[in-house]
Amino acid sequence: MDLGLEWDFRERAFAHLRAVQLRTGGPVRQAEVADFDHLGERVRLMPTMRGIWKPRQLGAALSFVTTFSGGGIAPYEDVEGPDGLLRYKWQGVDPLNADNRAMRSAMENRLPLIYFKGIAKGLYEPIYPVTLVGEEPGQMQFVVALDEVSVGHWEHRNVIDLETVRRYAMRMTKVRVHQPVFRSVVLQAYGRRCALCNLGHTELLDAAHIRPDAEGGDPVVTNGISMCKIHHAAYDAEIIGIRPDHEIRVRDDVLVEEDGPTLRYALQGVHGQQLQLPRQRKARPSTELLDERWEKFLATA
Numbered sequence: 001m002d003l004g005l006e007w008d009f010r011e012r013a014f015a016h017l018r019a020v021q022l023r024t025g026g027p028v029r030q031a032e033v034a035d036f037d038h039l040g041e042r043v044r045l046m047p048t049m050r051g052i053w054k055p056r057q058l059g060a061a062l063s064f065v066t067t068f069s070g071g072g073i074a075p076y077e078d079v080e081g082p083d084g085l086l087r088y089k090w091q092g093v094d095p096l097n098a099d100n101r102a103m104r105s106a107m108e109n110r111l112p113l114i115y116f117k118g119i120a121k122g123l124y125e126p127i128y129p130v131t132l133v134g135e136e137p138g139q140m141q142f143v144v145a146l147d148e149v150s151v152g153h154w155e156h157r158n159v160i161d162l163e164t165v166r167r168y169a170m171r172m173t174k175v176r177v178h179q180p181v182f183r184s185v186v187l188q189a190y191g192r193r194c195a196l197c198n199l200g201h202t203e204l205l206d207a208a209h210i211r212p213d214a215e216g217g218d219p220v221v222t223n224g225i226s227m228c229k230i231h232h233a234a235y236d237a238e239i240i241g242i243r244p245d246h247e248i249r250v251r252d253d254v255l256v257e258e259d260g261p262t263l264r265y266a267l268q269g270v271h272g273q274q275l276q277l278p279r280q281r282k283a284r285p286s287t288e289l290l291d292e293r294w295e296k297f298l299a300t301a
């Protein structure tokens, strides 16, 4: 295997993927990552038929996929081991088939890969670079590290306290997997628009938590609302509240302020409007969580 080529290919593929994501706002479809240019040849970055992908130009796997399992609400089905690191199942049961060998080559050479995590039908959140650090043949799976620290933890796993490793890995999974997936799933549910003002610039959109992350709010679509940056910040600051019947309310003292167009249109202008909900019923915000948050707004206002 030409390691120089492996690394060069991967670095350019990651840069290409980042450029694609600037256009898509995060998640990608298979066809959007099917024309990476390698020495004049078009190469796919994602497998089409199976979970593991090794372009013929490479000696080791480049990417692997988990498909969305349906239901409208993205489940977090990443299997985590007792050490908190993600696990990825072999392709089939034969350890020596081409896919598993390609993964093993990437693992043995510590080559970076792309993990495409399915978040809706045909839509994937790319998580990269990730590294395969080990294999558990008994469970027919590979061990996936999300960053260099976790690679180090794995390599020194016999001398590092398991709880330390687990806590770090869980935090990395939250930042590198759950947060971007939460954002993409919520934005997708709301048609990539702010639920308050209908702004459709993906770069300016966030997934706001109804029950805050710091208070144990789950990164699931029913705990999220797609909002532009200003409405997200206003919601977090309790300047804006959302009634459980989805009416948007602006805090009294802000309603009577006088100022320029941002205050007038962006804040005062949404008072009394209805939140624009996802078409899919099961992606809509949980009434219980809205209730809880509304009580908090009332207590602050």
Ligand SMILES: [Zn+2]
Residues within 6 Å of the ligand: 194, 195, 196, 197, 198, 199, 227, 228, 229, 230, 231
């Ligand atoms: Zn907005």
